[in-house]
Amino acid sequence: MTTRGELLARLAAWERGELHEEAEADLLQQLVACGLAWSLSGQSQRLAARMCRDGLLDDADTFLAREFCEKELRP
Secondary structure, eight states: OOOHHHHHHHHHHHHTTOSOHHHHHHHHHHHHHHTGGGGSOHHHHHHHHHHHHTTOOTTOOSHHHHHHHHHHOOO
């Protein structure tokens, strides 16, 4: 389990572009699972929502994820 401090450090590294694709997906999965993905910047929210929609996040079937995906990423 990731601590809050570890999650914040990884989020800061991600924002600096220091995470590779797999680490980025893992971080976003954790943020979606705990609901924090939807309080990030709009660009970050849209990325998380696209990954949810495309089935790239294992834990993407949360109410907030579905609601955001439906609202922001309608085809």
